[in-house]
Amino acid sequence: MYTATLIARPGTLDPALAEALRNAWGGGDLVWLSPDEAADFEIPSVPDTADSNWTALQDQGVDLAIQTSAGRRKKMLLADMDSTMIQQECIDELAEVAGVGAQVKEITARAMNGELDFEGALIERVGLLRGLPDTVIGDVLASRITLMPGGSQLLATMKAHGAYAALVSGGFTAFTARVAGTLGFDENRANTLLSENGTLTGDVGRPILGREAKVTALEEITARLRISEADVLAVGDGANDLGMLQRAGAGVALHAKPSVQAQAKLRINHGDLTALLFLQGYSRSEFVTPEARALA
Numbered sequence: 001m002y003t004a005t006l007i008a009r010p011g012t013l014d015p016a017l018a019e020a021l022r023n024a025w026g027g028g029d030l031v032w033l034s035p036d037e038a039a040d041f042e043i044p045s046v047p048d049t050a051d052s053n054w055t056a057l058q059d060q061g062v063d064l065a066i067q068t069s070a071g072r073r074k075k076m077l078l079a080d081m082d083s084t085m086i087q088q089e090c091i092d093e094l095a096e097v098a099g100v101g102a103q104v105k106e107i108t109a110r111a112m113n114g115e116l117d118f119e120g121a122l123i124e125r126v127g128l129l130r131g132l133p134d135t136v137i138g139d140v141l142a143s144r145i146t147l148m149p150g151g152s153q154l155l156a157t158m159k160a161h162g163a164y165a166a167l168v169s170g171g172f173t174a175f176t177a178r179v180a181g182t183l184g185f186d187e188n189r190a191n192t193l194l195s196e197n198g199t200l201t202g203d204v205g206r207p208i209l210g211r212e213a214k215v216t217a218l219e220e221i222t223a224r225l226r227i228s229e230a231d232v233l234a235v236g237d238g239a240n241d242l243g244m245l246q247r248a249g250a251g252v253a254l255h256a257k258p259s260v261q262a263q264a265k266l267r268i269n270h271g272d273l274t275a276l277l278f279l280q281g282y283s284r285s286e287f288v289t290p291e292a293r294a295l296a
Contacts, residue, residue, distance in 0.1 A: 001069040005033075005040040007271040007278050008062045013037050017060070021053065034284035038275075042069055058269065065266045065279055067250065073280045075227050077158050078218055078244055080236030081169035081176055081190070083112075084254055085151050085183065085273075090175045091125050093144040097136050100128045113257040114239030118170060118210040123203075126193065130202025134195040137174045141295055145175070147183070150273030155184045156288035157277055158233075164225055168217045170210055170240050182293050189217055215243040235276060236260075252276055 004027065006018050018039045022030050027041035046066055047053070054064045082089045089112075095104035104125045111121035155165055167180045167188040180188035192205035207213070214236075222229055234241070234248035237256040245251030245264050253264035254273070261267050268275045277287060 001042050001044060002046055002066055003040050003042050003069045003072065003281070005038065005065045005067075005279055006057070006062055007038045007065070007268065007275045008036075009270055010034070010037045012061055013039065014060075015039075017057075017062070024049075033278050033282065037284070038271075038278040040278075040281070054267075061270050063268050063270050063275065065268075067266070067279070071230060071249065073161065073282075074158070074233040074250060075163050075231040076222065076225065076233070077155070077163055077165040077276075078214075078221070078232055078234040078248060079165070079167055079185075080214075080238065080241050081167055081179055082171050083237045084235055084241075085148055085167065085179055086175075087146045087148050088144060090140070090145065090171045091122075091129075093140045094129055094132065094136060095125065096144075097140060098129050098132050104128055112238035112240070112260075114242075114259045118240045119208045122170065122191070122208060122210075126204045127202045129193075129200050132200045134193075134198055134200055136200075137172075137193070141175065141178055145179075145295055147179075147295065148273055150271075150275070151183055152290050152292070153287045154273045154276055156290040157282060157286065158280075159184060160288045164221070166217060166221055168209070168214045168244070170208075170214075170238075172204075178295055182295050184290070187221075189213070211240040211243045214241065215247060218244050218247055233276060233280065235273075250279065252279065 013036050022041045025043050025047050027043045030041045032039045057064045089108050092105050095101045107121050110116045165185045167176050167185040169176050169190040172193045173190045176188040176190040191209050194201045194203045230249035232248040233250040234244045235252040235254050251265045253260045253267045
């Protein structure tokens with residue numbers, strides 16, 4: 001059996017629309033995970049019209065996801081950081097402070113859409129940060145970085161049900177450590193910005209954590225936990241996330257670049273990070289909301 005899940009912004013999912021799709025597909029009982037926000041129903045097979053329905057629903061502000069019903073609740077979360085667990089790209093924010101924001105943002109956008117080699121693009125961008133005082137990292141964290149809505153609930157709810165959480169980023173450890181600590185990730189992996197005498201050198205430690213390193217993290221952590229890759233929910237937005245998104249049991253492209261959406265198993269464009277809980281069959285009444293913590 002398969003489960004079709006409909007997710008929209010709170011208060012915008014029309015019950016009549018959900019009923020109409022369920023009826024058109026001969027689905028089972030419509031289960032409301034959150035009134036006028038998220039609902040799902042079981043179907044015996046994936047309909048031929050799934051892709052066209054997904055496109056039509058996007059125009060109405062609704063995300064549609066179809067998964068096998070068995071094993072929807074995952075034992076591990078593997079998450080990207082930039083534009084996924086936080087709302088910014090850290091290197092772009094550092095570049096703004098350095099006065100090279102427009103140049104770096106253009107490179108970042110092309111790299112995340114798969115148009116540029118990730119490692120080469122990272123080296124080029126980091127080179128433009130040379131000479132910045134390393135104290136700028138703390139300043140950027142305090143004044144320019146904000147958490148993606150729903151992230152704290154996603155982590156708290158999955159961990160309350162025994163899941164493990166790992167943050168894997170092509171960004172930098174100085175940021176992942178703070179984000180991981182704030183949200184409650186069990187571990188984090190990222191690149192290291194190099195500095196000497198309190199100044200950024202314009203280089204990054206080797207080896208560089210990119211697409212393959214994220215897949216390696218998936219392999220290593222699942223082996224250590226003695227779980228399967230099917231037990232993992234992975235989420236990201238860029239081309240360097242595709243390897244882990246395609247290998248994980250549930251790979252979610254969150255507000256992702258078009259080229260990433262085209263290759264991902266699951267796509268969320270209208271919901272926030274709590275959509276990943278709805279995808280696992282959690283109702284809003286089951287969400288765990290921890291005490292708010294600031295990054296700074």
